[in-house]
Amino acid sequence: MQFVFPTPRGAYDAAIECLKTRLADEFPGRSSVPRRRFVMTERLADKVLSEQKSTTIRYDRDSVEYPAGPVLPLFAAAERAPQDEYRCLAGLRVLSVRYSTFEGLTEADARSDGFSSLDELLATLQQFYGRILPEDMVCIYEFALEPTATNPKPLARNIALDAASV
Numbered sequence: 001m002q003f004v005f006p007t008p009r010g011a012y013d014a015a016i017e018c019l020k021t022r023l024a025d026e027f028p029g030r031s032s033v034p035r036r037r038f039v040m041t042e043r044l045a046d047k048v049l050s051e052q053k054s055t056t057i058r059y060d061r062d063s064v065e066y067p068a069g070p071v072l073p074l075f076a077a078a079e080r081a082p083q084d085e086y087r088c089l090a091g092l093r094v095l096s097v098r099y100s101t102f103e104g105l106t107e108a109d110a111r112s113d114g115f116s117s118l119d120e121l122l123a124t125l126q127q128f129y130g131r132i133l134p135e136d137m138v139c140i141y142e143f144a145l146e147p148t149a150t151n152p153k154p155l156a157r158n159i160a161l162d163a164a165s166v
Helices: 009-026 042-049 107-112 118-129
Strands: 002-004 031-035 038-041 055-059 063-067 071-077 087-101 137-146
Touching: 002 009, 009 031, 009 063, 038 042, 042 071, 042 087, 042 137, 055 107, 055 118, 063 087, 063 137, 107 118
Parallel strands: 031 063, 038 071
Antiparallel strands: 002 087, 055 137, 071 087, 087 137
16 A cells, blocks of 8 residues: 655645545554654665665554654664664655555665665564564655755754654
8 A cells, every 4th residue: 555645735634634544444453653753773864865765664563654744854873872862864754655565575665765685675674673574564655855944954963752653
């Protein structure tokens, strides 16, 4: 299932309500939860900023997720860094969200996610999330860097995060 978000900014709230209804119909045994931010390793966040990465794949064994808003902040995390050291780098405008089984991921998904091969993507997801079964659902967010009025490349800043939606 794929859901493309409307271009007019005022239509976003209605689009989210429509998506939540579709999620309840498509995945009746799972709860729908909002994603409020994206946290990535510094290496992957750098690929976003250099526009070598235009999607991110997220997994939750017990739920399906949807974006909480049209633009979500991107945080970079150093290896094993505490959450209060995550750096907010940019805003990412969510263009679409697609739901697929883990085994349904493709080479094209790997390339758009900044990986050189499907095997590399699958191994990285398993390393980050633990064991993912072939039939488990993943959420694929397509995004674009959100330009700012004064600075096209936002300055990094430290910010504390809560554990939800990381």
